[in-house]
Amino acid sequence: MSNFTIDDNPFSLERIRSTLIRLEDTIIFALIERAQFASNRCIYIPGALEFNGATGDKSFLEFFLWETEKVHARVRRYTSPDEYPFTSPLPDPILPPCKFKKFVQDDDININDQIMEIYTKSIVTGICEEFDDDNYGSSATKDIECLQALSRRIHYGKFVAESKFREQPEEYTRLAVNNDREAINELLTNHKVEKVLLERLRRKALVYGQTLDQAEEGANMHLRIPVNVVVELYERWVIPLTKVVEVEYLILRGQRAAAEKAVADKLAQKPNVK
Numbered sequence: 001m002s003n004f005t006i007d008d009n010p011f012s013l014e015r016i017r018s019t020l021i022r023l024e025d026t027i028i029f030a031l032i033e034r035a036q037f038a039s040n041r042c043i044y045i046p047g048a049l050e051f052n053g054a055t056g057d058k059s060f061l062e063f064f065l066w067e068t069e070k071v072h073a074r075v076r077r078y079t080s081p082d083e084y085p086f087t088s089p090l091p092d093p094i095l096p097p098c099k100f101k102k103f104v105q106d107d108d109i110n111i112n113d114q115i116m117e118i119y120t121k122s123i124v125t126g127i128c129e130e131f132d133d134d135n136y137g138s139s140a141t142k143d144i145e146c147l148q149a150l151s152r153r154i155h156y157g158k159f160v161a162e163s164k165f166r167e168q169p170e171e172y173t174r175l176a177v178n179n180d181r182e183a184i185n186e187l188l189t190n191h192k193v194e195k196v197l198l199e200r201l202r203r204k205a206l207v208y209g210q211t212l213d214q215a216e217e218g219a220n221m222h223l224r225i226p227v228n229v230v231v232e233l234y235e236r237w238v239i240p241l242t243k244v245v246e247v248e249y250l251i252l253r254g255q256r257a258a259a260e261k262a263v264a265d266k267l268a269q270k271p272n273v274k
C-alpha cells in the first residue's frame with residue numbers, strides 16, 4: 001500500500017488547483033519579462049502607430065495579437081477547452097481536431113475584453129517604468145505572453161466551477177434557476193484557499209524577482225518586479241475575474257441541469273401508450 005494516494009481523477013478539485021498553482025509561475029515570469037521594457041503606451045492606442053498601413057484602426061498590440069492568434073488558430077490552439085482567443089475572426093484549423101477528455105460543458109463565456117482592458121490600463125502601469133524606449137515589438141511580444149497566461153488562468157475557472165457543481169449539483173441548480181449570482185459567488189468562494197494563495201504568491205514574487213547578483217542570500221536590493229504588484233494583481237484582478245467566470249459558468253450549468261430534469265420528469269410522467 002503506497003504511503004500516498006495518487007489522485008487518478010484528472011479533474012478533481014485538487015488536480016485543478018494544482019494547475020492554477022503552476023500557472024502562477026507562468027504569470028510571474030511573463031510579467032518579469034514584460035517589466036524589462038518601458039510602458040511604451042503608444043502600442044495600446046488605436047492608430048498611434050502605423051506600420052505601412054498595417055495597423056489601420058487597431059492598436060499595434062491588437063494588430064500583433066490578431067496576427068499571432070490567426071496562426072495559433074490554424075494549429076488548433078482554440079479547440080482546446082482551456083484556451084480562449086482575444087481577437088476575431090480567426091481561420092479554421094489546418095490540423096484535425098484533438099480528442100479532449102470531456103469535462104466542462106460547451107459555452108460562449110469569454111471575458112478576454114475585460115482582461116485586455118485591465119491589463120493595458122492597470123497592470124502594465126504597475127510593472128513598467130512610464131516612458132518610451134522604442135521597444136514596441138518586444139513589449140507587445142511580452143504583452144501577448146502575459147495576456148495568454150492570464151486568460152488561461154482566469155478561464156480555468158470553468159474547470160473549478162464544473163468540479164464544484166458536481167460536488168453540490170442541487171444547491172448550484174437551485175441558485176442558478178433563481179439567477180442568484182451573489183449566492184453562487186458566496187458558495188463557491190474559499191477564503192482559506194485564497195489566503196494561502198496570496199501568501200505563496202508573495203514568497204514566489206520575492207524569490208523569482210531576485211537577480212541573485214549578491215552572493216549573500218537575501219541581500220538583493222533590486223527586485224525585477226515589485227512583490228506587492230504581483231500580490232495586488234491577483235487580489236484585485238485575477239481572483240475576482242476567475243470568480244466571474246465561475247459564476248457565469250455555474251448559472252449556465254445549473255439552468256441547463258434544471259431544464260434537463262424538467263424534460264426527464266415530464267417523460268417519466270408520460271403514460272405508456274399501448
Ligand SMILES: C=C(O[C@@H]1C=C(C(=O)O)C=C[C@H]1O)C(=O)O
Nearest residue numbers: 017160188189190193194239242
Ligand atoms: C479557484 C477556486 O475558486 C475561487 C477562486 C480562487 C482563485 O481564483 O484563486 C480561489 C478560491 C476560490 O475562492 C478554488 O476554489 O480553488
